[in-house]
Amino acid sequence: MTELFEPLGDHDRRLALGAEGLLAVFNVAGVLEAGDVHVAGRVADLASETDERVLLAAALAVRAVRAGSVCVDLTTIAALAPELPWPEPVEWVAALTASRLVAEGVLRHEGSLTYLDRYHRLETQVAADLLTRAAADAPSVDEAALASALGRVRGEHLSPEQETAAEGAVRRWTTVLTGGPGTGKTTTVARMLVLLADQAAVAGRRCSIALAAPTGKAATRVQEAVLGELAGLDPADQERVGRPDAMTLHRLLGFRHDNRTRFRHDRANRLKYDVVVVDECSMVELTMMGRVLEAVRPEARLLLVGDPRQLTSVGAGAVLADVVRGFEGHPASPVASLTENFRSTEDIKDLAEALRVGDADAVLATLRRTSDEVEFVETDDPAAALREDALASALAVREAAVAGDHEQALAALDGHRLLCAHREGPFGVRHWNSQVERWVAEETGVPIYTTWYVGRPVLVTTNDYALGVYNGESGVAVLQPDGRLRVWIAGSETLRDLAPGRLEAIETMHAMTIHKSQGSQAERVTVLLPEAGSRLLTRELFYTAVTRAQSHVRVVGSEEAVRAAVATQAQRATGLRLRLHGSSG
Numbered sequence: 001m002t003e004l005f006e007p008l009g010d011h012d013r014r015l016a017l018g019a020e021g022l023l024a025v026f027n028v029a030g031v032l033e034a035g036d037v038h039v040a041g042r043v044a045d046l047a048s049e050t051d052e053r054v055l056l057a058a059a060l061a062v063r064a065v066r067a068g069s070v071c072v073d074l075t076t077i078a079a080l081a082p083e084l085p086w087p088e089p090v091e092w093v094a095a096l097t098a099s100r101l102v103a104e105g106v107l108r109h110e111g112s113l114t115y116l117d118r119y120h121r122l123e124t125q126v127a128a129d130l131l132t133r134a135a136a137d138a139p140s141v142d143e144a145a146l147a148s149a150l151g152r153v154r155g156e157h158l159s160p161e162q163e164t165a166a167e168g169a170v171r172r173w174t175t176v177l178t179g180g181p182g183t184g185k186t187t188t189v190a191r192m193l194v195l196l197a198d199q200a201a202v203a204g205r206r207c208s209i210a211l212a213a214p215t216g217k218a219a220t221r222v223q224e225a226v227l228g229e230l231a232g233l234d235p236a237d238q239e240r241v242g243r244p245d246a247m248t249l250h251r252l253l254g255f256r257h258d259n260r261t262r263f264r265h266d267r268a269n270r271l272k273y274d275v276v277v278v279d280e281c282s283m284v285e286l287t288m289m290g291r292v293l294e295a296v297r298p299e300a301r302l303l304l305v306g307d308p309r310q311l312t313s314v315g316a317g318a319v320l321a322d323v324v325r326g327f328e329g330h331p332a333s334p335v336a337s338l339t340e341n342f343r344s345t346e347d348i349k350d351l352a353e354a355l356r357v358g359d360a361d362a363v364l365a366t367l368r369r370t371s372d373e374v375e376f377v378e379t380d381d382p383a384a385a386l387r388e389d390a391l392a393s394a395l396a397v398r399e400a401a402v403a404g405d406h407e408q409a410l411a412a413l414d415g416h417r418l419l420c421a422h423r424e425g426p427f428g429v430r431h432w433n434s435q436v437e438r439w440v441a442e443e444t445g446v447p448i449y450t451t452w453y454v455g456r457p458v459l460v461t462t463n464d465y466a467l468g469v470y471n472g473e474s475g476v477a478v479l480q481p482d483g484r485l486r487v488w489i490a491g492s493e494t495l496r497d498l499a500p501g502r503l504e505a506i507e508t509m510h511a512m513t514i515h516k517s518q519g520s521q522a523e524r525v526t527v528l529l530p531e532a533g534s535r536l537l538t539r540e541l542f543y544t545a546v547t548r549a550q551s552h553v554r555v556v557g558s559e560e561a562v563r564a565a566v567a568t569q570a571q572r573a574t575g576l577r578l579r580l581h582g583s584s585g
């Protein structure tokens with residue numbers, strides 16, 4: 001998100017009252033928002049800083065974090081709006097380096113990058129923890145046991161790159177396992193757990209394992225997938241691994257009511273687990289990665305799993321992508337990349353690959369190929385293209401919910417997903433949620449007057465520790481035999497049912513944003529692309545949407561929008577890659 005905003009008149013809340021000088025100019029031009037200006041003004045007051053170029057740098061550092069970056073590069077930022085009166089870069093950096101804000105540690109300047117102190121500390125810590133783990137003496141390995149366990153887990157299938165990755169997890173403290181959908185990440189994680197549990201058993205210990213992910217839905221999914229994979233392996237190996245605990249990262253680290261950014265487990269109170277698996281790492285922001293790294297014991301294995309091509313985290317940072325690139329060529333690199341896709345969905349696979357490499361012609365050719373898996377509806381009127389699957393899915397969920405069958409209702413919910421880039425506007429989730437409700441009402445003859453109705457699909461949007469429901473979990477309002485409605489939520493441990501009134505942070509889920517769909521999949525997916533000029537339309541967004549589909553993806557939009565998505569890559573300013581890279585000597 002590097003876009004500028006256009007003020008909607010003098011009363012636009014993004015305009016800072018009382019802004020002066022350069023800050024006012026950059027505020028009115030839509031570069032800085034009111035919050036950026038105010039924070040910069042406040043820290044400058046505290047440090048008695050008056051140089052407006054320094055204030056501008058501080059405001060841009062605040063803006064950077066708001067937009068997902070960790071820092072700002074003062075030598076290139078002018079490209080954002082070249083017509084504005086940017087300070088001359090060399091003088092600007094000199095003024096900043098000599099400023100009181102840098103002297104007092106409010107801002108940090110390193111290379112060409114300027115950070116708010118908190119983000120500089122976080123990024124430095126993440127790099128240091130990863131490098132310390134990579135440089136530590138290798139774990140001791142019982143070679144005979146490893147060779148024998150590798151023989152067992154090869155089973156029906158394990159490709160050479162998967163086997164190398166699995167063995168690497170035994171030989172190193174940290175493994176970063178990357179790959180696109182269907183490359184066997186879960187398959188490999190299950191085998192890594194077998195090898196590690198076996199090594200522990202040889203040493204006379206039992207291995208305690210945590211499977212964690214940023215959202216509840218993703219945690220449930222990885223647990224189910226790992227248990228599914230284990231089921232095909234040697235019963236003694238299954239017994240040694242047991243049933244790993246699955247949970248959100250927040251729950252793993254121990255939520256604290258008194259502090260939103262700190263957890264119960266940290267460097268002074270490490271996690272008990274011998275193996276910590278973090279799935280869907282592309283969604284993990286820098287702050288959370290910092291907390292995970294400080295809480296994992298140095299002598300515990302850390303397995304970071306994800307697809308670096310997906311959308312980056314909502315919060316600042318692009319940690320997974322930075323780690324992968326930062327360790328390139330490093331002699332002790334923990335990165336193991338899986339490249340071969342084993343899913344039978346050839347056309348979805350081709351589409352994802354064309355997006356991965358950024359070939360717009362190949363993306364369009366795959367979309368236009370006659371296929372049972374991929375469909376491209378080029379239209380100005382999306383309603384017709386969206387109605388069939390979205391309505392069928394809503395009716396299937398409703399039918400099960402009316403019959404009181406919550407398991408069937410939840411299963412039907414994963415039959416189809418309508419994904420939008422935006423929340424608001426004609427291409428947004430809000431509009432299409434209402435539209436699907438109208439279609440359901442027309443079809444059933446039962447008007448929808450209330451927020452809660454039988455068959456309402458919902459998405460949990462925050463972690464609620466008191467209720468035990470977590471961000472990313474989905475549920476359905478189901479009619480009970482007593483005539484009341486209960487919301488059944490597919491949680492990471494069990495199915496839970498709650499009175500609708502108890503759930504606060506939820507959204508209707510006939511349509512869902514692509515951002516929120518990360519970490520979940522559906523049989524069939526419809527992707528509604530916004531107009532080509534949309535600021536959200538990026539290659540990562542399109543790739544993430546397409547790769548949610550298990551058997552069918554329908555893309556609704558224009559060729560122009562497809563080309564715009566492929567041509568736009570989300571750029572985030574961070575220094576992590578360089579920090580890791582610089583260390584390889």
Ligand SMILES: Nc1ncnc2c1ncn2[C@@H]1O[C@H](COP(=O)(O)OP(=O)(O)OP(=O)(O)O)[C@@H](O)[C@H]1O
Pocket residue numbers: 157158159162179180181182183184185186187188225342343
């Ligand atoms: N070496 C292999 N040979 C044949 N099939 C394989 C191999 N590895 C994995 N598979 C199969 O490919 C499918 C995808 O594997 P898996 O679910 O582990 O991938 P993944 O990378 O975790 O995918 P996703 O991120 O989409 O969940 C599974 O059906 C799995 O059994």
